[in-house]
Amino acid sequence: MSERYLFRGNHAIAEGAMRAGCRFFAGYPITPQNEIPEYFSARMPDYGGVFLQTESEIAAINMLFGASAAGVRAMTTSSSPGISLMQEGISYSCGADLPMVIANVVRGGPGLGNIAPAQSDYFQATRGGGHGDYRTPVLAPNSVQEMFEFPKLAFELAERYRTPVIILADGLLGQMIEPLEYTFDPVDPKTLPKKDYILDGCKGRERRVIRSYDLRPGYLEKLNFERIKKYQKIEAEEVRYETDHLDDAEFVIIAYGTCSRVAKAAVRLARNNGVKMGLLRPITLWPFPKKMIEELTGKTRLFIVVEMSMGQMIEDVELVVKGKAPVRLIPHPGGGIPTAREIWERFQQFREEL
Amino acid sequence: MRKVYHRPEGLTDTLMRYCPGCGHGIIHRIIAELLVELNIRERTVGIAPVGCSVFADEYFNCDMIQPAHGRGPAVATGLKRANPDLIVFSYQGDGDLAAIGTAEIVHAAARNENFTVIFVNNAIYGMTGGQLAPTTLPNMVSTTTPRGRNTKLAGNPIRVCELLNSLDGPVYINRTSVHTPQWVLKTKKAIKRGFEIQMAKKGFALIEVLSMCPTNWRMSPIESSRWIEEVMSKYYELKLFRDLTKEEK
Numbered sequence: 001m002s003e004r005y006l007f008r009g010n011h012a013i014a015e016g017a018m019r020a021g022c023r024f025f026a027g028y029p030i031t032p033q034n035e036i037p038e039y040f041s042a043r044m045p046d047y048g049g050v051f052l053q054t055e056s057e058i059a060a061i062n063m064l065f066g067a068s069a070a071g072v073r074a075m076t077t078s079s080s081p082g083i084s085l086m087q088e089g090i091s092y093s094c095g096a097d098l099p100m101v102i103a104n105v106v107r108g109g110p111g112l113g114n115i116a117p118a119q120s121d122y123f124q125a126t127r128g129g130g131h132g133d134y135r136t137p138v139l140a141p142n143s144v145q146e147m148f149e150f151p152k153l154a155f156e157l158a159e160r161y162r163t164p165v166i167i168l169a170d171g172l173l174g175q176m177i178e179p180l181e182y183t184f185d186p187v188d189p190k191t192l193p194k195k196d197y198i199l200d201g202c203k204g205r206e207r208r209v210i211r212s213y214d215l216r217p218g219y220l221e222k223l224n225f226e227r228i229k230k231y232q233k234i235e236a237e238e239v240r241y242e243t244d245h246l247d248d249a250e251f252v253i254i255a256y257g258t259c260s261r262v263a264k265a266a267v268r269l270a271r272n273n274g275v276k277m278g279l280l281r282p283i284t285l286w287p288f289p290k291k292m293i294e295e296l297t298g299k300t301r302l303f304i305v306v307e308m309s310m311g312q313m314i315e316d317v318e319l320v321v322k323g324k325a326p327v328r329l330i331p332h333p334g335g336g337i338p339t340a341r342e343i344w345e346r347f348q349q350f351r352e353e354l
Numbered sequence: 355m356r357k358v359y360h361r362p363e364g365l366t367d368t369l370m371r372y373c374p375g376c377g378h379g380i381i382h383r384i385i386a387e388l389l390v391e392l393n394i395r396e397r398t399v400g401i402a403p404v405g406c407s408v409f410a411d412e413y414f415n416c417d418m419i420q421p422a423h424g425r426g427p428a429v430a431t432g433l434k435r436a437n438p439d440l441i442v443f444s445y446q447g448d449g450d451l452a453a454i455g456t457a458e459i460v461h462a463a464a465r466n467e468n469f470t471v472i473f474v475n476n477a478i479y480g481m482t483g484g485q486l487a488p489t490t491l492p493n494m495v496s497t498t499t500p501r502g503r504n505t506k507l508a509g510n511p512i513r514v515c516e517l518l519n520s521l522d523g524p525v526y527i528n529r530t531s532v533h534t535p536q537w538v539l540k541t542k543k544a545i546k547r548g549f550e551i552q553m554a555k556k557g558f559a560l561i562e563v564l565s566m567c568p569t570n571w572r573m574s575p576i577e578s579s580r581w582i583e584e585v586m587s588k589y590y591e592l593k594l595f596r597d598l599t600k601e602e603k
Contacts, residue, residue, distance in 0.1 A: 024432070050436065058425065059458055062429050062458070069399075089425070200417070201396050204396075209411050211411055
């Protein structure tokens with residue numbers, strides 16, 4: 001068995017990113033993710049990469065636009081208000097098909113909100129977030145181990161599909177400390193295949209242009225139809241989820257990230273009380289595990305959506321269930337974290353009302 | 355017959371969309387000539403702004419990138435830090451650099467990033483049809499100051515060179531113009547200096563170029579040149595503000 005280390009989530013995501021070949025980090029301090037840029041600033045020199053504390057999140061995301069165009073694996077991290085500022089750059093990066101990784105250690109909102117863990121940026125992350133027709137893959141870790149592993153997966157997806165990828169964590173995942181195993185060998189960026197679109201000077205080839213606009217009539221629509229094909233491929237091939245006790249479940253909790261950890265405990269509590277409860281944990285929030293929910297719809301008496309927001313993911317669930325089964329919500333908007341006992345008690349109320 | 359004038363290799367064979375008398379074409383040509391003369395065309399990435407010169411990404415015969423409005427200096431920072439072997443220039447207008455992108459240019463200059471900025475100041479928003487720019491002169495008419503820029507209401511113009519000259523970071527700051535042949539030659543010298551400083555890895559250079567916008571100034575090209583000479587260059591003093599490489603000697 002390989003060695004295990006105690007790691008804070010925010011440190012794990014930074015170490016995981018650099019081991020995944022990230023050689024450019026730009027970011028602006030914001031709680032509860034300050035340990036990420038701090039860790040990058042300490043370790044990036046060892047990896048021979050660039051660390052930059054920027055004047056704003058707007059500058060950070062645009063530095064990624066440049067670094068990604070130059071061909072390096074580039075990442076930024078922030079928390080909710082800062083991610084709002086980055087939406088312009090994310091939209092442009094989607095328009096220019098530039099890969100990059102953006103981690104959002106979500107805190108309570110709207111506005112300055114608070115610094116407690118939250119999941120209230122679900123809509124922003126899964127709907128694109130900025131202006132224009134686009135989507136970004138969204139990965140939702142639920143452990144320090146996954147905080148470490150998801151940057152690598154995110155870079156792979158980002159480069160395979162030439163798109164920004166969002167890692168949607170929350171303040172709890174950022175701050176909590178858990179054992180961690182180094183489950184993959186460090187990636188040497190020099191061994192990665194050279195990209196055929198990057199800007200490295202036009203010596204010996206035609207000049208290249210990276211842009212997000214096309215003013216010629218009809219051309220943007222054509223381009224966007226092409227990009228939709230890419231999104232359809234992602235929806236077909238990149239859905240990831242985890243299940244717990246679903247085989248015989250009559251009642252299904254759907255929860256991601258921190259909530260899925262609590263939900264797992266609630267499932268155990270229910271099972272100990274003789275109730276056939278199971279858990280579906282979406283790992284990719286976009287693409288959303290629609291097929292799995294479709295399959296469950298025929299045999300599930302009740303879906304319970306648990307989220308640290310006012311009811312955002314529940315809309316995706318309802319879009320699939322289409323009224324064929326009852327869907328109930330346990331929301332925690334504004335920094336509250338549900339407990340297993342609370343889910344169990346609310347479930348019993350829901351069941352009585354059926 | 356002897357060919358005395360031709361399109362430099364630094365420009366693509368594309369019809370430019372600029373208006374008659376506009377200064378962008380002159381400034382483009384200067385940069386294009388320098389890309390060849392300095393033998394840097396094949397390792398250069400140019401950054402096109404948002405504004406009239408958004409189409410610069412079609413005109414320069416080198417790798418080009420077109421980012422969000424005002425963010426050129428941040429994108430240049432990313433490119434150059436990720437690949438220091440590149441030559442990077444950010445071509446920006448007054449709205450791009452001195453309004454929406456003020457934070458990015460100030461901080462890139464403060465960090466003394468090693469790239470070259472060509473800042474084209476024509477005191478007006480050209481692409482969107484003649485609205486107030488951060489550099490529009492007091493009392494000057496624009497489509498959003500139809501009675502002239504009242505500084506009590508619309509604020510005062512920003513002198514970018516003077517502003518950046520208060521920072522320790524930048525290596526080279528110069529303000530020139532393209533309203534006469536003499537000033538075109540001086541501008542070429544200044545931009546050349548900017549590129550040379552970058553090639554020597556010395557740091558940040560910004561060349562502000564006063565430029566004509568006859569269409570939105572509602573003037574003829576000749577009147578526009580005269581207006582720079584008589585009015586605009588009185589407000590925006592044409593001079594070398596800083597060349598730290600000279601002080602080193």
